Amino acid sequence: MPPTWHPMHLMHRWKWSDMATVGIAGAGLLGRLIAWHLGHSDYEVHVFDAASGPHPAYDGRGAAAFSSAGMLSPLAELDRADPVVVTLGWRSIQLWEKITALLPVDNELSGVFAKGCFVRRASLLLAHRGDTSATHRLLSRSLLVSSDWPAPEVLDAKTLSALEPVLQWTGHAWRLDGEAQIQPAVTMRLLYADAHPTVCWHWNAPIEHVEPGCLRETTGRSRSFDVVFDVRGLGARTIENSTESNIDVGQLRGVRGETVWLHASGHGLTRPVRLLHPRHSVYLVPHSADRLFVGASEIETEDRSGVSVRSAMELMGAAYSVMPALAEARIDRLDRNLRPAFPDNAPRIIVESGLIRINGLFRHGWMLAPALVESALVRAKLPTFSRLDIPPVSPVTEASHG
């Protein structure tokens, strides 16, 4: 199929030749965010993706961001993630708050997202009385990170019940102040829909080769730009390693994640809840007034087939144990996708002249995306998020190479 051009092209009078041009390989979360930002910064942007269109198919392929909970939970991620991921996570929360404030209102938003697709509200961390290992590890690691960040606050049963009456929990509970959440599907749609008319979306256009200033489609057609971004997921490993940056894209691997989407009218849950469990990590996240997201398995395989019985039972069993009212919830969707990850599960930013790569966000796409983009923009001397009225920070280098 031919590339799909944004229809708004014809309605505006920009002189393409006067603008700096940007090519972006990948129309997932990073691609949309960069396109949205640079389009509004007077760049001519072309986005290429193998997907057939901007909307999710939930077929185990396509942008992993659509299959995500949208938790912006740096503290809770300390269980296993590097502290630098936490640093980036806090920065992303600041940026998402500003970015989403500029996005248009969406009629599909409801429940905790009634006022917009970003909400900052303390999340909850729960652990069974007997499950001390993960709890101890998380809390001890939270003491290692900056004292600038809020420490987990222990909740007794009465306080927990007052915060979230729909939960029935007698185990350990902590409140994680400062964390936030974002509505993934709506934000993805809005970043696309609100992109400046100078952004052109090329669907059914997988990129097979990326080099400074040039993207080559699988059809063999090469496109030249002033600067190109490679922000693909697992697709990034199809390119040869760059000798200049020593990027290890060949080491990208897919890590399977399975999720359950529930329909529960008036469920009443108002914040993300994470259940620490020694055998699996489970979180329960409200996405609207009547929809809840339960995630996620983490399996070292690139199998994209349907959700397994075991994973579905574990996820739903855990959700039901925390919130018994879910017994009569309906299963909207069983979803799965692959998280692109490097061997250390940390992302990479590579900046060369004419080429910027941001890859391997693993399961932290929403939590890291704006902070990584900001860091890459600063290094590449491209316009930062200045219109967000938030001062840029120094590029983060600890979690990235190049």
Add this chain to the structure above:
Amino acid sequence: MDGQNTWRVAGVELASRFLLGSAGYPSPRVLMESIHAARPAVVTVGLKRAFAGGADNGFVDAIHQAALAVGARLLPNTAGCRTAREAVQLAHMARELYGTDWIKLEVVGDDYTLQPDPSELLDAARTLVADGFVVWPYCTDDLVGCRRLLDAGCPVLMPWGAPIGSGQGLLNPWALRTLRERLPDATLIVDAGIGAPSHAALALEMGYDAVLLNSAVAHAGDPVAMAEAFRLAVLAGRVAWKAGAMARQDFAVPSTPTGNYALGPRIS
């Protein structure tokens, strides 16, 4: 010192008495670095969930390469299997893919404790031994059950120290000592439940031939440093066993004479 540490399973000499599991690490890189620090004889890898849908992501191969780099062997395990049939099927798939007859046999009978199912375990062991496998059975510390597994042709026994992942250490030292005393010629490995290097050292001090552990390293604050700690503890425990610990007694004996006892206590 290294000479005291070698042992053999099915004719293969193993240089370390530390066996390491590969699940639950913060990242594959931390796992690889932990393997390097542990220098284990064997690295176990669970295959059930990875095999279920195919589409390997390179994780097992990476473990295999890291194991080979330190002279360790890959030991596929059947974790997650509930029946002998499942375990046998998985063992055959593992042999086909990784070219090894060695299989760690796990057949769980209870979800809460992950306790082995003695009946299914024995059935699977008999079948796999007949099929030419070198079977490393994860079992309880039940003496009779262990004898049956030896009779089935298992070259090693791997009784639990405590439930998998619990980190409780050796919950029933009496049972473990009994196994050691009653099965003096068997190769015995404490598998599961070890939480600290001292637990591993104790198992070796009791005369166990090796220990197998996973969570104690994977879930440590610094897994790589903990892998090193376990390597040293296992070595210390084995050397202590060979050296022979002193017998306990109920009264104090000063290690340094402080007076002329032949003439009675000194009076100042």
